[in-house]
Amino acid sequence: MAKKKYDYLIIGNSAGGIGCIEGIRREDRKGTIAIVSDEKYHTYSRPLITHLLEGDVDRKGMDFRPRNFYRKHQADPYLGFRAQNLDVKKRSVSLVGINGNSGNRETLRFDQLLIATGGKPFIPPMDGLDLDGITPMITLDQSVAVKKRLGRVRNALVLGAGLIGTKTAEALSHVVERVTMVELADRILSPVTDHVSSALASDAFRGNGVEILLNTTITEIRGDDRGRVAEVVLREGTVLPCELLVLAIGVRPRTDLMEGTGIGITSTKIGGGVDVNVDMETSIDGIYACGDCAHAHDFVTGGMKLLPLWPNAYVGGRIAGLNMAGSPHIHKWATNMNSVDFFGLPMVSAGFMLKPKGKGFLEIVREEKGSYAKVILKKDVIVGLIMAGNVARAGLYLGLMRNKIKTTTFSQHLLADDFGAVHMPDEVKEKLKQPITVIE
Ligand SMILES: Cc1cc2nc3c(=O)[nH]c(=O)nc-3n(C[C@H](O)[C@H](O)[C@H](O)COP(=O)(O)OP(=O)(O)OC[C@H]3O[C@@H](n4cnc5c(N)ncnc54)[C@H](O)[C@@H]3O)c2cc1C
Known part of the structure; x- marks a missing residue:
């Protein structure tokens, strides 16, 4: 049985896995990379599968990266292979071919590993x-x-x-x-x-x-x-x-590969997620995890939690890749941020949806026919946002939220029609001008 060794091994060929390849290659042009998935396809945008169903997009339109991606990034794709028997001491994993690949078996060894195995339906x-x-x-x-x-x-x-x-x-x-x-x-x-x-x-x-x-x-x-x-x-x-x-x-973290290996997994009421630090490393040196299978740092609550969202998986993977390649970065800008559109009704939400019990929280609401906006403040800092119908200023509120800006002097204008820079003190305007570095 062949035993290939890679500097970097990635399990999961979706948002997290691709982010990781891009993070590694920003720092390391030479290290060997393999990416494994039991789905046999070129990397695709999972949120588009329902659009494929209704014929809104075709398979090609779902590609998350161009077809020459693996070649360009010098990454060996093992697509249609399930990874199992992870051995964190021997730093190896066995691959079993599925569907058209059945019968194929291989063992891969690695120096560093990213687990981006995503979720499984409940x-x-x-x-x-x-x-x-x-x-x-x-x-x-x-x-x-x-x-x-x-x-x-x-x-x-x-x-x-x-x-x-x-x-x-x-x-x-x-x-x-x-x-x-x-x-x-x-x-x-x-x-x-x-x-x-x-x-x-x-x-x-x-x-x-x-x-x-x-x-x-x-x-x-x-x-x-x-x-x-x-x-x-x-x-x-x-x-x-x-x-x-x-x-x-619902979707639960897919952690079967890690069970019994010694990699820390914390149970939550929606399933166990792999424990990571803000640099995306698990409890085992050189083994990282990200995306739907892992916890992530929520900048609103300050805790680690499951955030099963595409951008969280990509950014987490990219940060893991940068760290694996020796460039220290942390992932601290995630939260349950969503932007969706149903039948032409745009909706944006982030942070808390309902005012938490406890002191210091305040809710400001504006409701009109067909449109709704709400911000939740904690000690004058935005910690929750919901907009539906008219989402025109969502970026501004998210900027205030991420920068943890105290809205004390302008909170009465927050949901006004003309709310904007004119209501804010100069230092806030200056702060908002500086781009947030999501990948730190
Ligand atoms: C219908 C739908 C709509 C969505 N809409 C949105 C949206 O609007 N906005 C948003 O932010 N998010 C959305 N999401 C969620 C988003 O798709 C996920 O958060 C994201 O795909 C997670 O990426 P990931 O890299 O963690 O894992 P995944 O995308 O789940 O990919 C993990 C991959 O690893 C493979 N794998 C797992 N275990 C093994 C193993 N042992 N061996 C080999 N391969 C393995 C899996 O088969 C899979 O291919 C949606 C999801 C769905 C299903």
Whole structure:
């Protein structure tokens, strides 16, 4: 069995893995790099898989980097290989070919390692999950498989109305007759909205024909005599026909490769994430982690937490790569920052969505027909932002937030129509002019 040795080994060929290659190559043109993924594809933008489903973008348009990327960056791609048996003492991992590569086995050794294995869908135990037509929606293959069966689908049901569920429901609404979202919480998009902004998003969905059922879930899945999903039963007994059921209840860090290796993993209520420092190194020297599988420093709360977002994965990977190549950097500008658009309703949110309990927090709100803005302040510093409908000044608020600027002298103008530099003291204007270095 071949045993190749690389200076840098990267597991995961997505935002984090690609960021890492680019970070390494900024400092080190010569060190050998390998990148491994059990998905067999050239690196693609995962958030675009729902756009592929509805035909908004083609496969080429999803490329995250040009096709000559690996060659240009002198990185050996091992695509279609699952990494397993990570041995942190021997600094080795075995690769097992999957799908078209089955039968292929290889062991790779490494000096330094980045783990960017992303997330896996959370699937609650339920009878009927093995029926044809039930799928999560987190990979290109899943999107292509759903697209292929669309001709047979009149009723699609999406379980879960977070970011992935809502994006899937919007895409399906353009290609399927009837789409229903079923959500256990009392609002859609709960991680990135409050009740008012969520209601605006719900109006956009309902206005475009998507049915939303809140405070409920599926208790039974029934199939037809050909083993295909046919209908679901909701908690209160309602029966809904569906020929496609997308499970979008949540994504958990994919940490199976690290379990039992000694790499520190902390459990949270949404699954265990790999522990890292702000330089993205794990508890083992020379082994780094980033993206959906790892924790990251949240600049709003000051703590380490899971931030399963594309920019967080990319920046975390890039910073890991810079550190691996000997250039010290830290990742301290992440938070749960989102910018989305549903049926033409733009929404931006960052930091706290709901005013935390405790002293020193203040909420300022502006609500008009079709638009909503809210900032949450702590001791006059913005720690939460929600904008829906009109997001024109989102960049300015995020700048104030990141710079931790005290808004004491101008907080009364924050949500005014004409809010801008004119309301701010000179030192604040100067500070905002200086670009934030996300990669420090
Ligand atoms: C439908 C959808 C919409 C989204 N929309 C947004 C959005 O609007 N904004 C936003 O910020 N984020 C969005 N996200 C989240 C974003 O895509 C993720 O945060 C990001 O992809 C995480 O990147 P990553 O590099 O950590 O891992 P991933 O993108 O999850 O990639 C990890 C890769 O590693 C591979 N892998 C895992 N284990 C192994 C192993 N043992 N061996 C080999 N390979 C392995 C996986 O198969 C996968 O290919 C969306 C996600 C989805 C699914």
